[in-house]
Amino acid sequence: MLAPLQFGLGVQLYHHFASRFLIDTLHHLGFCCAYQEVHQFERNAAKFHGTNIPDLSTEFVQYVADNVDHNIRTLDGLGTFHCIGMIAAITPGIRSRQPIPRIKATSLDVAMVGRAQVRYHKDERHNLTALTYQKLVNLQVQNSCENLDVLWKASVLFGSPRPAWSGMMQFVHYGDHPGKATVMLLPMIDLKPSDSTCIFSTLTFVSEHARCHNVTPIITFDQPLWWKALRIINSEPMESDLRRIVLRLGGFHAEMSFLGCIGHLMASSGLQELLELIYAPNAVIHMMCGKAVARAVRAHLIVDAALNALMLSNVFDFHLPQQSGTTDNSKDGESESAEAAAAARPPDHKITDGSRDADLEGAYKIYEKLINGAISAEEVCQSEVLVRIKDRLQKHIESTKKSSRTSALWVQYMDILDILRKYISAERTGNWALHLQAIQDMLPYLAASGHNLYTKSARVYLQQMHNLKTEHPEVQQRFEEGFHVIWRCDRLWAGLSLDLVIEQVLMRSLKTSGGLTRGRGMTEQQRLLWLLSMPACAEVNQAMEGLTGVNYNTGEQNKDMTKARQSRDWKDTLTVLSYLQEQNPFSNDPSFRNIATGENALSTVNIDTAQSVGTAILKSMDGHTC
Numbered sequence: 001m002l003a004p005l006q007f008g009l010g011v012q013l014y015h016h017f018a019s020r021f022l023i024d025t026l027h028h029l030g031f032c033c034a035y036q037e038v039h040q041f042e043r044n045a046a047k048f049h050g051t052n053i054p055d056l057s058t059e060f061v062q063y064v065a066d067n068v069d070h071n072i073r074t075l076d077g078l079g080t081f082h083c084i085g086m087i088a089a090i091t092p093g094i095r096s097r098q099p100i101p102r103i104k105a106t107s108l109d110v111a112m113v114g115r116a117q118v119r120y121h122k123d124e125r126h127n128l129t130a131l132t133y134q135k136l137v138n139l140q141v142q143n144s145c146e147n148l149d150v151l152w153k154a155s156v157l158f159g160s161p162r163p164a165w166s167g168m169m170q171f172v173h174y175g176d177h178p179g180k181a182t183v184m185l186l187p188m189i190d191l192k193p194s195d196s197t198c199i200f201s202t203l204t205f206v207s208e209h210a211r212c213h214n215v216t217p218i219i220t221f222d223q224p225l226w227w228k229a230l231r232i233i234n235s236e237p238m239e240s241d242l243r244r245i246v247l248r249l250g251g252f253h254a255e256m257s258f259l260g261c262i263g264h265l266m267a268s269s270g271l272q273e274l275l276e277l278i279y280a281p282n283a284v285i286h287m288m289c290g291k292a293v294a295r296a297v298r299a300h301l302i303v304d305a306a307l308n309a310l311m312l313s314n315v316f317d318f319h320l321p322q323q324s325g326t327t328d329n330s331k332d333g334e335s336e337s338a339e340a341a342a343a344a345r346p347p348d349h350k351i352t353d354g355s356r357d358a359d360l361e362g363a364y365k366i367y368e369k370l371i372n373g374a375i376s377a378e379e380v381c382q383s384e385v386l387v388r389i390k391d392r393l394q395k396h397i398e399s400t401k402k403s404s405r406t407s408a409l410w411v412q413y414m415d416i417l418d419i420l421r422k423y424i425s426a427e428r429t430g431n432w433a434l435h436l437q438a439i440q441d442m443l444p445y446l447a448a449s450g451h452n453l454y455t456k457s458a459r460v461y462l463q464q465m466h467n468l469k470t471e472h473p474e475v476q477q478r479f480e481e482g483f484h485v486i487w488r489c490d491r492l493w494a495g496l497s498l499d500l501v502i503e504q505v506l507m508r509s510l511k512t513s514g515g516l517t518r519g520r521g522m523t524e525q526q527r528l529l530w531l532l533s534m535p536a537c538a539e540v541n542q543a544m545e546g547l548t549g550v551n552y553n554t555g556e557q558n559k560d561m562t563k564a565r566q567s568r569d570w571k572d573t574l575t576v577l578s579y580l581q582e583q584n585p586f587s588n589d590p591s592f593r594n595i596a597t598g599e600n601a602l603s604t605v606n607i608d609t610a611q612s613v614g615t616a617i618l619k620s621m622d623g624h625t626c
Helices: 004-018 020-028 036-048 107-114 148-156 165-172 196-212 223-234 252-263 269-275 279-290 292-315 336-342 360-371 378-379 384-400 403-428 432-449 451-466 473-483 498-511 516-520 525-549 563-582 607-621
Strands: 062-068 081-091 182-188 218-221 246-247
Touching: 004 020, 004 036, 004 525, 020 036, 036 107, 036 525, 062 196, 062 223, 062 473, 062 498, 081 196, 081 498, 107 246, 107 336, 107 525, 148 292, 148 360, 148 378, 165 292, 165 403, 182 196, 182 498, 196 218, 196 223, 218 223, 218 403, 218 498, 223 246, 223 252, 223 336, 223 451, 246 451, 252 279, 252 292, 252 403, 252 432, 252 451, 252 498, 269 279, 269 432, 269 451, 269 563, 279 292, 292 360, 292 384, 292 403, 292 563, 360 378, 360 384, 378 403, 384 403, 403 432, 432 451, 432 607, 451 607, 498 516
Parallel strands: 062 218, 218 246
Antiparallel strands: 062 081, 081 182
């Protein structure tokens, strides 16, 4: 007899830990089935499911491919593993209800249904269709979250710990979305990812897989692979199936490049020294390069909040909140969050004391109602008070940046962070038009900072996406409905770029407990078994978690909304604000200087005009071939 609970526990343990010792020990104690039974289920599931997407009807399917690297520990130090991995994201999610037969499946059976064939590609550059840089379409997309951004910037003056920008946006955004997606792992192609044969094999597999399921092949790569895939597709004959592929540029890696662009433009401005007040120096180096994405976004938005607070205090003639003095009386073992809360006491002034500006008082009341759930985000976005504050702030910014080149540089930095927020908003809410607008706004800064590969790739990508309405109108319609990103949880502010999802699902699962690198092995047989049996094992694991109420999932609350994180963010904001008050980048000093060291820039430095420089570079590209 095969008892369901004992079998389910065995599959769940195998899914999370892949430990034969653990499963067999619990089996001999009578708690779960034998390891051999679990291993047989894995083979049967891999053979039964293969690469087929079950019960596909109106769902929207997108593919993602990225390089998979692992330094295998061997006796001779050789054998580093490089291949390309693929996933398929189906929105809304699906679930297979068909039972898996209990038969004796072999490794050959699994390979027959799941192996991706290698297709040799001969690099025929003379067959390339010429790509020309077309004049950019002037996009004018309104950011619906703009007033919410203004309210968040003004909230620094309200004098108490408040959520970070992403936390507030998730808290106030609710409503319909395309639905939680199902992510299906596809076979790996065991070749060097940069090799043209590997990319050609990937494109061919995706094209054939999409044709079998009667869907349009849409595949996402990061920039290096995207550019090579583009050249391969353009070298194919017009009647080739590969010409039907919609090629998308990875949004997460584009964000990383833009963060690196910010770090390059702001080098030697004093930003690095400013970030080192709240982060370790080694971490700041990675943040300035665009590597530590979550830390970099948080740090930049903290600095932006402090800079806007300086501006708004001048606009409203209002005292800035000050960091309370603290004494070192904490006991050993006291939590960091308690120290942060002690250092972040609210200031003595009140917004609503009647002697302050009416617009600022109105913004404070709107903020309190929003946080308490008394009004919706849509009502905030239509507030005339916030429109007036935005106009007054913009007028002050325009006059400030004329006072010195140092002021112009830091105002430009604030504009760049507005673009970053716009891009993140587009990804999180699935706003396709805003996504294209944000990428177009990034282009001048990418060009000016020397990010040439992303400049040309993002420009060609924009051209191709503008042509979707004529070449693939059904894809254009689904993208406008929010399907260009996918959701892995059931809330509105949770859209994710597809190249981020493959990092979270495939790369992380590969190298964490229960993954291939934790004792399973990296041979083709072991890879196929793990990849193709993952949906079935995940289904059993989910059923067991629902039965026991014990799971690995995180809570629904955004970490930026927790009291500890709010206190820490408030403390860091006040630290940055205190420093900026002493080293004011908006002073009347006409010199072009580093605000941390006071060192003046050479007369040839023109980084404060990066947008106009980048725009000129983009115009010079018009009409030229790639």
